[in-house]
Structure formats: C-alpha cells, structure tokens
Amino acid sequence: MGNDIVADAIMAAAADPVTASVAIFLATLLAEDATAIAVGILVSQAILSPAPALSALLAGTIVGDLLLHIAGRHAGHSRWGRATLLRSKVFSAIADLKASNFLAVGAARFIPGMRLPVYFGSGFLRMDWRGCLALIVLTACVWTPTLFWTSVVSVRATASYLETLSE
Numbered sequence: 001m002g003n004d005i006v007a008d009a010i011m012a013a014a015a016d017p018v019t020a021s022v023a024i025f026l027a028t029l030l031a032e033d034a035t036a037i038a039v040g041i042l043v044s045q046a047i048l049s050p051a052p053a054l055s056a057l058l059a060g061t062i063v064g065d066l067l068l069h070i071a072g073r074h075a076g077h078s079r080w081g082r083a084t085l086l087r088s089k090v091f092s093a094i095a096d097l098k099a100s101n102f103l104a105v106g107a108a109r110f111i112p113g114m115r116l117p118v119y120f121g122s123g124f125l126r127m128d129w130r131g132c133l134a135l136i137v138l139t140a141c142v143w144t145p146t147l148f149w150t151s152v153v154s155v156r157a158t159a160s161y162l163e164t165l166s167e
Contacts, residue, residue, distance in 0.1 A: 002074070007041060007042060008040040009023055009027060010023045010024055010027060010038065010039065010042060010048070010095060011042065011047060014042065014047050014048055015051065017052055020048060020052070020053070020056075021052050021053075021055070021056040024039055024053060024056035024057055024058075024060060025059055025060040025063075026060070027057045027060070027062070028056070028057055028059075028060025028061055028064060029060055029064045029067075031036035032064060032115075032144070033060050033147060035057065035060070035150065036057055036061075036144055036147040036148045037147060037148075037151045038151075039053045039054075039056075039057055039148060039151075039152070040148045040149065040151025040155070041154045041155050043148075043152050043154075044103055044151070044152045044153075044156050044159075045154035045155070050152070054144075054145060054148055055146075057148060058140060058141065058144055058145070061140045061143075061144050062137055062140050065115060065119050065140065066133060066136060066137045066163055068115070068116060068120045068123070069118035069119050069120070069122050069123040069129065069132050069133075070123060071120060071123065071137070072088070072120035072121060072122060072123025072124035072125075073123035073124065073126065074123075075120070075123070075124050075131070076123065076125065077125040079126060085124075085125075085126075091097065092099075100128075101122065101125070101127050102131055102132075102135060103117070104118055104122075105118055105122050105127070105131075105132055105135045105136070106135045106138070106139055109136075109140065109142075109143050110139070110143065119132070119136070120123050
C-alpha cells in the first residue's frame with residue numbers, strides 16, 4: 001500500500017478528528033511505516049492535528065504488532081502448530097532462541113521486513129507475552145514518533161527551501 005493511497009484515505013476522513021483517528025488506526029494495521037510517513041505529511045500541511053494523529057499511529061502500531069504475536073500463539077496451539085513444535089529440530093531451535101529471543105523481538109522493529117515473521121514467531125514459539133508486549137510498546141514509542149516527526153520536519157524544511165528559491 002503506497003503513501004498516496006494511505007494519505008487519500010485519511011484525507012477523506014480528515015474533516016472529523018474521530019473519523020480521521022479511526023482511519024489512521026486502521027491504515028496503520030495494514031502498513032505501519034507508510035501510514036506514519038503519510039500522516040506526517042498531512043500534519044506538516046496542517047490537514048491533521050499532530051497529537052491525535054500520533055496517538056492513533058501509536059495505538060495502531062502497538063495493536064497491530066500485538067495481533068501478530070497473538071496470531072502466532074493461536075497458530076502454535078493448532079494441531080499443525082503443536083506437531084511442528086514437537087519436532088526435534090524445532091525443539092532445539094527454540095532452546096537456541098531462549099538466550100536471544102527478546103533481543104530479536106526488539107531488533108525486529110528496526111529491520112525492514114522482520115516484524116511480521118518475528119512477532120508471529122514470538123507467539124508461535126510461545127515466548128512470554130508480557131516481555132513481547134513490553135518490547136513492542138517500547139520500540140513502537142521510539143520508532144513511530146521518529147518516523148512521523150522526520151516526515152513532518154522534512155516536508156516543512158523542503159517547503160521552506162522551495163519558498164526561498166522562488167523569492
């Protein structure tokens with residue numbers, strides 16, 4: 001999902017702050033980073049208010065990542081999941097992961113393409129949900145505002161620079 005589709009969907013709801021927040025939340029469930037960038041652009045253009053927009057982004061990011069963990073946990077409890085977890089190779093892989101599993105969950109936020117497999121896998125491998133939740137919240141509170149504000153500042157700086165060129 002591209003930034004333009006996300007931005008168009010959110011702009012359609014921008015007149016009502018509650019509807020805009022719901023649209024941001026739902027878009028974040030589909031494409032976290034693209035939504036953060038698109039919302040940052042809309043905030044930089046004063047189409048959205050920063051505080052509710054960032055709140056909806058954070059809520060959607062945390063809920064979406066937690067849903068991946070929960071989906072993995074449910075898959076691990078299925079007949080196929082239980083059979084997979086009892087295989088000797090998987091059993092030894094789980095033992096190997098125990099030493100660095102939370103490091104992997106924390107690092108997944110910052111490595112493109114790793115959130116889905118790592119968060120799903122953390123649930124599938126039955127990692128402690130409280131530790132996963134804490135890392136998901138912590139890393140989301142670092143990454144999402146950083147991406148959002150970088151987008152806001154970049155657009156404003158670009159607009160300011162273009163204004164100086166046209167003078």
